Amino acid sequence: MKTKLVAFTLLASLTATAIIAQDDPFKDTVEIRHGLMLQMATDLATLGGMAKGTAPYDQASATKAAGNIAAIASVISMEQFPAGSEAGKATDSFALADVWAKQDDFMTKITGLNEAAGMMQTAAATSADAIKGSMAQLGGACSACHKAYRQPES
Ligand code: HEC
Numbered sequence: 001m002k003t004k005l006v007a008f009t010l011l012a013s014l015t016a017t018a019i020i021a022q023d024d025p026f027k028d029t030v031e032i033r034h035g036l037m038l039q040m041a042t043d044l045a046t047l048g049g050m051a052k053g054t055a056p057y058d059q060a061s062a063t064k065a066a067g068n069i070a071a072i073a074s075v076i077s078m079e080q081f082p083a084g085s086e087a088g089k090a091t092d093s094f095a096l097a098d099v100w101a102k103q104d105d106f107m108t109k110i111t112g113l114n115e116a117a118g119m120m121q122t123a124a125a126t127s128a129d130a131i132k133g134s135m136a137q138l139g140g141a142c143s144a145c146h147k148a149y150r151q152p153e154s
Pocket residue numbers: 030033034035037038040041042044069092093094095096099106109110113138139141142143145146149150151
């Protein structure tokens with residue numbers, strides 16, 4: 001009986017996943033925004049290594065990393081967040097419904113990211129210490145938005 005119930009639950013959740021995946025008009029958009037976010041995380045890690053001193057300061061790669069983040073920040077807009085692409089409705093989405101309910105504030109968080117990325121560009125061209133000095137603002141811009149608008153993974 002118990003086994004049957006487990007099997008049924010499993011089947012039901014697999015079917016639900018399949019249905020969501022099949023008619024999900026947001027699949028590409030969600031993948032794109034994940035790609036943009038992941039690239040920023042990669043570049044932030046490069047800068048973080050230099051800030052912590054676990055990697056030597058390298059002006060060329062620091063400048064490139066900060067430039068990438070600034071470029072991506074300038075791309076992020078409601079275009080990657082079409083209405084309806086929230087967690088539970090679009091496959092793999094962790095975006096909370098507040099992205100749309102509090103869109104003005106969400107946009108403010110995007111502006112904050114752009115400002116912090118701009119500061120980091122100057123810092124990256126200067127020194128590891130300068131990068132360290134700008135990490136809190138840039139990292140803070142990421143987490144301020146995640147806290148409010150990204151569903152925690154677990
Ligand atoms: C304006 C809001 C906002 C800002 C600023 C922001 N993010 Fe995100 N981020 C999100 C949202 C919303 C999601 C969830 C998107 C989804 O699952 O569809 C997300 C998801 C992610 C993910 C998970 C991607 C995946 O594959 O699931 C990573 C990594 C990430 N962000 C890194 C960053 C980094 C690094 C920064 C700062 C340099 C940053 N984000 C700035 C809103 C933001």
